[in-house]
Amino acid sequence: MALPQSLRTSVTPLELELIASEHLVEIVPLITMEKTAFISVRIEGAYGPLRPPAKCRVPLWMATNLKLKKKCHIVPPEWLSVDFLQERLTRETSRPEFSKLPFRFAEIAKVILDVASDDVQNADKIKSLLKDLREARQAKSRDGLQKLDHSELSLPNLCSMEINEIRPFFIQAMGILTQLVREPSAE
Amino acid sequence: MDIDDDDFFTNLDRPGRAANNNTFQERLRQAPRDDDGAEIPDAPPFMLEEEEETPLQQLIRHWMNERHSPDILLNEGELLAGLLDHIRSQSETVQLLRTDPTSSEEEHFRIMLVQTEVERVKFIVRSYLRTRLFKIEKFARYIMTNPEVQQRLSESEVEHARRFARLTDQHFYHSVLQSLPETQQTLDDQPPFVPSMVTEPDKARAVFVLARQDCPPVRLPDGTALDMRKGHISLTPYSVVEQLIARGEVELV
Numbered sequence: 008m009a010l011p012q013s014l015r016t017s018v019t020p021l022e023l024e025l026i027a028s029e030h031l032v033e034i035v036p037l038i039t040m041e042k043t044a045f046i047s048v049r050i051e052g053a054y055g056p057l058r059p060p061a062k063c064r065v066p067l068w069m070a071t072n073l074k075l076k077k078k079c080h081i082v083p084p085e086w087l088s089v090d091f092l093q094e095r096l097t098r099e100t101s102r103p104e105f106s107k108l109p110f111r112f113a114e115i116a117k118v119i120l121d122v123a124s125d126d127v128q129n130a131d132k133i134k135s136l137l138k139d140l141r142e143a144r145q146a147k148s149r150d151g152l153q154k155l156d157h158s159e160l161s162l163p164n165l166c167s168m169e170i171n172e173i174r175p176f177f178i179q180a181m182g183i184l185t186q187l188v189r190e191p192s193a194e
Numbered sequence: 195m196d197i198d199d200d201d202f203f204t205n206l207d208r209p210g211r212a213a214n215n216n217t218f219q220e221r222l223r224q225a226p227r228d229d230d231g232a233e234i235p236d237a238p239p240f241m242l243e244e245e246e247e248t249p250l251q252q253l254i255r256h257w258m259n260e261r262h263s264p265d266i267l268l269n270e271g272e273l274l275a276g277l278l279d280h281i282r283s284q285s286e287t288v289q290l291l292r293t294d295p296t297s298s299e300e301e302h303f304r305i306m307l308v309q310t311e312v313e314r315v316k317f318i319v320r321s322y323l324r325t326r327l328f329k330i331e332k333f334a335r336y337i338m339t340n341p342e343v344q345q346r347l348s349e350s351e352v353e354h355a356r357r358f359a360r361l362t363d364q365h366f367y368h369s370v371l372q373s374l375p376e377t378q379q380t381l382d383d384q385p386p387f388v389p390s391m392v393t394e395p396d397k398a399r400a401v402f403v404l405a406r407q408d409c410p411p412v413r414l415p416d417g418t419a420l421d422m423r424k425g426h427i428s429l430t431p432y433s434v435v436e437q438l439i440a441r442g443e444v445e446l447v
Contacts, residue, residue, distance in 0.1 A: 010328035018261055022321075025314065026254055043304050044287075046280050046315050047250045068314065069307060078303075110404075158414040160429040162402075170402050170427070170447055177429055181400035185431065188415070189398075 017174050020114075023167055027114035028068035033082040035062055036073070067118055074123050081123040084109075087116055089129050092136040099143045105164035113141070113168035148173050157184040249277055250315060255445050257322040262402070262446035263439065264432050265395040266329040266337075269348045274322075277315060284312050326351065334359040335382065335392045397433040403444045412438065 013019075029047055036057035044053050047066060054065050062082065065073075073079040085091065086109060098106045109115070116137055124130040148169060154160060155177065162170070247255070256270050288305050291297055297305075330337065330351055337343050337355040344352050363381060371379045384390050405422040412420050412434050422428065422444065438444040 009324045009331060014261075015328070018258070025317070026258070028314075029251065029254065038300070038303070040300060040304060043308065044284070045308065045311050046277070046284060047248060047311065068310070072307065072310060155429075156416070158416040158418070158430065159420055159434070162427045162429060163425075165427050167447060174402065178400045181429065181431070182398070185398050185400075185415070 016178075017171060020168065020171065023111070023171060024114045024118060027111040027167075028066060028071070028118065030067050030111065030115060031064045032067050032070050032084065032115075032119075033062050033064055034070045034073065034079040035060055035082060036079045038073075038078045067115065071118060071122050074126075081119055081126045083119055083123075083127045084115070086112065087119060087127060087133065089132050089136065092133060092140065096136055096140050096143065099140060103147075105144060105147060105162075107164050108140075108166055111167045113137075113166060144169060145172075152177070152180065155180055155184065157181065157188045249273060249280075250318075253277060253318060253322065257318055257325070259439060259446045260322060260325045260329075264399040264401075265397060265436070266326065266333065266343065266346060268346045268440065269326070269351060271348050274319065277319065281312055281315055281319075284308055288312070327354075329395075330355050331358050333393055333395060334362065336394050339382070339392065397436065398431045400429055401432045401435065402447050403428050403430060403435050403438070404447045405444050407443055409438055409443045 036059050038057060039059065040055050040057040042053040042055045048054060054069070055063065057063055057079075070079060070081050074081055095106050095108065116133075120127060120130060120134060127133060144165075148162075148165065151160065151162065160177075160181075252273055253270070256267070256273070260267055288308055291301060291305055330347070333343075334355045337347065337352070338359045344355075347355070366381060367379070371381075380391075382390075382392050403422075405424055405426040405428075407424050409422040412422075414420050414434055415431060420428065420430065420434070422438075427447070435444055439446065
């Protein structure tokens with residue numbers, strides 16, 4: 008068939024990673040490269056030029072590629088730091104609502120920590136903070152299930168990966184609630 | 195300020211050397227500014243959503259909309275054609291540079307990056323088209339009986355739906371239906387109490403929507419209104435946000 012069974016109801020985490028890899032990050036290049044035209048460009052049709060040691064903004068996939076060949080250092084985004092995540096974790100555990108995080112933080116953090124953990128300060132601490140954050144938020148989204156009805160559920164500040172995680176179950180649950188409501192009026 | 199003051203005094207004291215000094219300072223100032231040019235980030239990555247969408251980002255959005263929506267959406271032919279042209283020209287450039295034996299190692303590296311990107315874009319284009327193809331085949335009969343839906347498809351997509359519907363009809367007829375009584379041979383019965391024989395999109399299926407801007411209020415199944423501000427995320431039946439998706443005011447995530 009045109010679309011494999013596994014892809015019909017949801018997208019895969021790898022596809023989300025692919026989308027997140029279009030986000031721009033800052034790198035410190037270790038090689039020189041002229042301006043180069045790319046399809047995904049914003050400004051005047053090109054990325055670069057790379058001129059060490061000046062910083063440059065390129066998409067995450069390119070940064071990953073360069074980093075794996077040891078041709079750049081990735082500058083982690085501001086939010087990928089112990090201070091920021093610690094503050095968010097405190098807020099996450101002390102307040103009922105989801106705290107605000109970049110929409111694709113999970114994917115971006117994973118890619119950067121996978122390929123460039125040596126460019127991130129306190130990478131291990133950040134990993135454990137991300138894990139704690141994830142658990143705290145997961146518990147909240149499970150609680151959100153109580154409020155589910157057949158018409159609408161607001162999920163402010165929920166992030167892409169988290170949505171994907173709860174998608175199959177929430178959609179099915181809502182489908183069943185819709186059926187329950189629909190039955191009597193049809194008779 | 196200091197430099198400016200220095201300038202001022204030098205000019206007063208030694209008018210003859212002023213020109214020299216100026217050019218030197220000019221050069222000094224020029225150097226960091228040059229670096230700055232490359233360094234100034236347009237916006238912190240946190241706020242990326244604020245920037246205007248590139249064609250590729252538009253395609254990614256439509257791709258995800260298509261993947262998540264139960265119904266088949268409007269064909270993005272123009273956008274797709276533009277990107278395909280872009281892919282073609284990038285590939286041609288790569289081919290040209292590759293055959294050039296004088297290209298340096300740096301050039302090879304650039305070629306590799308450009309090719310990587312071309313493959314990424316191709317993947318997205320393919321996945322987008324496959325998703326549509328899947329829906330066209332699934333809803334082939336529904337599409338052929340519904341001119342309004344055909345409007346959303348490209349010509350070749352409608353043609354494919356027509357051929358696919360005819361093929362399956364013939365197959366069912368030859369393998370089973372021809373040996374049944376005539377009253378039971380049709381494929382589009384709408385008998386009471388059982389689902390229709392024509393597969394239709396389930397518009398009541400819930401979707402996760404993200405508001406790309408402030409949206410006009412929409413009516414929910416329970417009768418209340420939903421007023422979505424920019425950045426709002428909601429889980430709601432597809433039928434509620436159908437119009438907002440078509441107008442690009444929300445996206446499915």
